[in-house]
Amino acid sequence: MMYKLWMSVYKEFLLLKRDFGGLIILFVMPLVLIITITLIQDSTFRTVTESKIPVVLIDNDKDEISKSVIENLNKSGQFEIVSSLDGKNLTENSAKEAVFKGKFQLAIIIPENLSKDLQLKVNQNVDKIISNFGIGDLSEEPKKDSLPQIINKKEVRLYFDPATQATFKSNVKSSIDKMISQIETKSIYATFQEQLGEGEEPIFEQESFITFKEIVPTVDNKEILPNSVQHNVPAWTLFAIFFIIVPLSINIVKEKGQGTQIRLLTNPVPYSIVIAGKTITYLVICMIQFYLMVLVGMYLFPYLSLPTLDLDGKFFLMSVVALFSGLAAIGFGILLGTIAKTQEQSAPFGATSVVILAAIGGVWVPVFAMPKVMQVISHISPMNWGLNAFYDVLLRKADAVEILPEIFLLLLFFIITIFIAIQYDKKKRAV
Amino acid sequence: MNSNKNIIQINQLFKQYKEADYFSVNNLNLSIEEKEIYGLLGPNGAGKTTLISMLCGIIKPTSGNFSINNLTYEKNAFEIKKTIGVVPQEYALYPTLTARENLLYFGSMYGLKGKILKEKVTLALDQLGLLKFADKKIETFSGGMKRRINLIAGILHEPLILFLDEPTVGVDVQSKNVIIDYLRELNAKGTTIIYTSHHLTEAQDFCTKIAIIDRGTIYAEGTPSELIQSTTGAHNLEDVFISLTGKELRDDV
Numbered sequence: 001m002m003y004k005l006w007m008s009v010y011k012e013f014l015l016l017k018r019d020f021g022g023l024i025i026l027f028v029m030p031l032v033l034i035i036t037i038t039l040i041q042d043s044t045f046r047t048v049t050e051s052k053i054p055v056v057l058i059d060n061d062k063d064e065i066s067k068s069v070i071e072n073l074n075k076s077g078q079f080e081i082v083s084s085l086d087g088k089n090l091t092e093n094s095a096k097e098a099v100f101k102g103k104f105q106l107a108i109i110i111p112e113n114l115s116k117d118l119q120l121k122v123n124q125n126v127d128k129i130i131s132n133f134g135i136g137d138l139s140e141e142p143k144k145d146s147l148p149q150i151i152n153k154k155e156v157r158l159y160f161d162p163a164t165q166a167t168f169k170s171n172v173k174s175s176i177d178k179m180i181s182q183i184e185t186k187s188i189y190a191t192f193q194e195q196l197g198e199g200e201e202p203i204f205e206q207e208s209f210i211t212f213k214e215i216v217p218t219v220d221n222k223e224i225l226p227n228s229v230q231h232n233v234p235a236w237t238l239f240a241i242f243f244i245i246v247p248l249s250i251n252i253v254k255e256k257g258q259g260t261q262i263r264l265l266t267n268p269v270p271y272s273i274v275i276a277g278k279t280i281t282y283l284v285i286c287m288i289q290f291y292l293m294v295l296v297g298m299y300l301f302p303y304l305s306l307p308t309l310d311l312d313g314k315f316f317l318m319s320v321v322a323l324f325s326g327l328a329a330i331g332f333g334i335l336l337g338t339i340a341k342t343q344e345q346s347a348p349f350g351a352t353s354v355v356i357l358a359a360i361g362g363v364w365v366p367v368f369a370m371p372k373v374m375q376v377i378s379h380i381s382p383m384n385w386g387l388n389a390f391y392d393v394l395l396r397k398a399d400a401v402e403i404l405p406e407i408f409l410l411l412l413f414f415i416i417t418i419f420i421a422i423q424y425d426k427k428k429r430a431v
Numbered sequence: 432m433n434s435n436k437n438i439i440q441i442n443q444l445f446k447q448y449k450e451a452d453y454f455s456v457n458n459l460n461l462s463i464e465e466k467e468i469y470g471l472l473g474p475n476g477a478g479k480t481t482l483i484s485m486l487c488g489i490i491k492p493t494s495g496n497f498s499i500n501n502l503t504y505e506k507n508a509f510e511i512k513k514t515i516g517v518v519p520q521e522y523a524l525y526p527t528l529t530a531r532e533n534l535l536y537f538g539s540m541y542g543l544k545g546k547i548l549k550e551k552v553t554l555a556l557d558q559l560g561l562l563k564f565a566d567k568k569i570e571t572f573s574g575g576m577k578r579r580i581n582l583i584a585g586i587l588h589e590p591l592i593l594f595l596d597e598p599t600v601g602v603d604v605q606s607k608n609v610i611i612d613y614l615r616e617l618n619a620k621g622t623t624i625i626y627t628s629h630h631l632t633e634a635q636d637f638c639t640k641i642a643i644i645d646r647g648t649i650y651a652e653g654t655p656s657e658l659i660q661s662t663t664g665a666h667n668l669e670d671v672f673i674s675l676t677g678k679e680l681r682d683d684v
Contacts, residue, residue, distance in 0.1 A: 263537065265487075265489050266489060268513045
């Protein structure tokens with residue numbers, strides 16, 4: 001029986017070797033995928049850190065606040081301030097038009113007299129507080145012309161390109177909101193200082209009292225700072241491993257079409273040996289895919305100005321996760337190939353189901369950010385088990401025992417899908 | 432008096448496919464003696480392939496039973512499969528593998544291995560005139576060459592019983608003669624052959640016994656000469672066939 005198994009494996013390797021297009025799909029496409037996705041994701045990450053987004057700024061204030069806004073925008077390093085287009089100074093209307101047409105992602109319109117009116121408003125409030133506390137100069141009668149002036153609320157208007165992603169909008173809005181709050185606070189402190197202070201000695205500490213610090217996991221007193229590559233490589237490696245479903249199911253459907261499956265059914269060889277031959281072959285393919293992607297992450301990414309994949313001594317456990325993820329994918333591929341009657345059924349269904357499993361598994365959107373129902377559904381996606389196991393090992397520094405539940409689920413998925421495939425095949429032959 | 436034992440015994444065999452409203456095999460009873468070259472002849476949709484598929488263990492009967500060499504699939508499927516060889520109607524080969532690779536693989540599935548397997552493959556390729564093409568891919572072969580490889584894949588393990596479903600369909604006269612001669616040699620060595628074909632002249636010359644089957648039932652059975660003699664005005668097997676199955680078209684759906 002072992003010789004039959006060996007010959008089945010050898011035959012599958014020969015078939016793959018002779019299928020050049022299939023080999024490209026199996027080895028090159030996952031590498032292209034992982035490089036492309038990581039470059040894109042890393043560039044999104046760098047948008048916030050390195051590269052600058054052009055922002056239209058219409059300064060109708062031309063005073064302290066607008067200077068402060070420009071200074072803060074420049075200081076953030078995220079934005080490049082633009083005030084003219086094609087040699088013409090932009091107005092609010094032309095800026096709005098340019099942004100809505102997608103020429104810029106964002107325009108900030110600072111209203112007229114913002115600094116002056118803010119100062120007046122702050123002065124009024126501070127005066128009121130001081131006089132309520134009886135600190136001010138009470139002997140002085142209020143002058144007629146210093147009666148509280150009505151100051152209208154000011155509005156800093158933001159225009160976004162309609163195609164801008166909600167996350168980016170929300171990040172920008174919160175940054176500008178924070179910036180304006182700081183300016184207001186600073187202005188209030190300055191006015192109090194002016195009213196109450198003597199000399200140049202500051203009476204307030206103007207620095208924030210509450211700060212925050214992210215505490216990251218440490219191993220051997222070394223902080224573990226995951227980068228975009230350490231998030232992306234496991235996720236997209238898993239995605240690529242699961243794409244084995246497509247060629248594997250096509251392989252089985254082809255055997256039915258060629259009549260070789262009929263011949264095998266008449267041979268004294270259990271269907272389990274035929275399946276085992278395919279499982280071993282495609283599992284080797286999965287592992288080669290995995291190691292190629294790891295090598296790309298470790299040695300090619302630095303040349304593409306991407307962070308290096310750091311496995312941090314977890315190579316063996318990562319391989320274990322890849323192995324069991326591969327088994328789950330192969331189980332699904334064999335089941336699909338057994339049920340599908342044509343390649344037209346198996347190929348699109350296989351590809352679409354991998355995308356769906358990836359989506360509900362948290363490869364694109366983290367599970368915690370999904371609606372409640374989808375969070376529950378995500379727990380039945382083998383890609384979710386695989387991804388969690390990868391993250392447990394690589395990012396959460398879990399040991400072998402801690403990933404056992406996910407490994408068990410992946411193995412169970414393989415066993416169940418193979419069992420269904422064998423039963424379906426038996427039932428079909430009883431037709 | 433013939434002393435050969437029945438190697439295949441079929442009793443009240445029925446087969447109805449799930450979506451069909453008729454029986455493809457309908458209360459069929461048949462005995463086939465060992466070392467026979469038994470021809471199952473019938474028009475399209477007569478039930479020949481269904482019957483062979485059941486005898487080869489590819490599909491299960493709806494009811495009835497049969498035994499092969501006194502064994503049944505319910506109890507001895509593995510043993511039966513070791514004793515039979517199957518040459519299906521389609522080229523059941525991997526097109527991107529060479530002739531030798533295909534034969535080594537299918538031979539190994541019958542439990543052959545090592546030097547014996549390699550020698551058997553080389554010998555069969557030589558006997559069927561394909562040795563010089565042994566290392567060419569099947570996809571480059573002509574229909575006749577594929578048919579010969581298809582045949583070798585079913586006989587490498589020297590089966591006791593060989594099922595052939597239209598083994599000479601679509602091949603030239605030269606290939607057909609090589610195949611038929613080779614099958615005769617096998618039969619002379621003791622292999623029982625169960626054969627279906629639409630080539631009635633070929634069947635008349637090749638088979639030792641023939642059953643005319645239609646609508647899942649056997650209409651007549653005997654040696655070719657017995658069948659011709661028992662049919663009024665028949666000069667050959669084709670006359671017998673038309674007389675029993677009629678002239679209307681049998682489009683198989």
